[in-house]
Amino acid sequence: MTTDLPGFRYHPDPVATGSVRKSAETCACCNRNTGWIYTATFYTARNVSGTFCPWCIADGSAAERFEGEFSDAYGLDGVSREVMEQVTRRTPGFQAWQDPHWxxxxxxxxxxxxxxxxxxxxxxxxxxxxxxxxxxxxxxxxxxxxxxxxxxxxxxxxxxxxxxxxxxxxxxxxxxx
Structure with a gap:
């Protein structure tokens, strides 16, 4: 079981925020049990059975494979396309009462x-x-x-x-x- 999580510039401690937790679940993208699983939002029109490990979020494979985003682009006015891609498709989102935004x-x-x-x-x-x-x-x-x-x-x-x-x-x- 891996314990060192990937780094996320725009969500530096997803464990503390509750967006990632320890788990024995298998990742819906890579089909591995990494010991950690994502618990927050994922927006897609595709049917996803399960959730993702932090590594499949960080490398973009979960967003690419399931054609989705972890956060909406709302609020990201004025940032580069690369930053928008990093936040929406390669950074764990978070739970909120209203639509979460960056x-x-x-x-x-x-x-x-x-x-x-x-x-x-x-x-x-x-x-x-x-x-x-x-x-x-x-x-x-x-x-x-x-x-x-x-x-x-x-x-x-x-x-x-x-x-x-x-x-x-x-x-x-x-x-x-």
């Missing part, structure tokens, strides 16, 4: 860190400020309810935390059922 900063996709509540988000003030601004701009929350909403992240809603792969800035978006 954030962009410094003309590159950001790295997904994980789903967090207010306490974890507050440790990254730039992400908290960016989320405040986003929520004000979309008109979903007036000032009096904004801070209440934010301080309840992790209970009724959560934040998806990302880190810029170029400058290290943290970013987030709110996700609720």
């Amino acid at each position: 954030l962009v900063h410094c003309d590159d996709a950001a790295a997904f860190i994980g789903e967090v509540g207010y306490t974890e988000l507050a440790a990254h003030p730039e992400a908290l400020d960016q989320l405040r601004l986003e929520l004000r701009m979309d008109g979903r929350h007036d000032e009096s309810h904004l801070e209440i909403f934010l301080t309840h992240l992790g209970q009724e809603a959560s934040a998806m935390l990302f880190r810029c792969t170029v400058c290290g800035t943290h970013l987030a978006y709110a996700d609720a059922s």
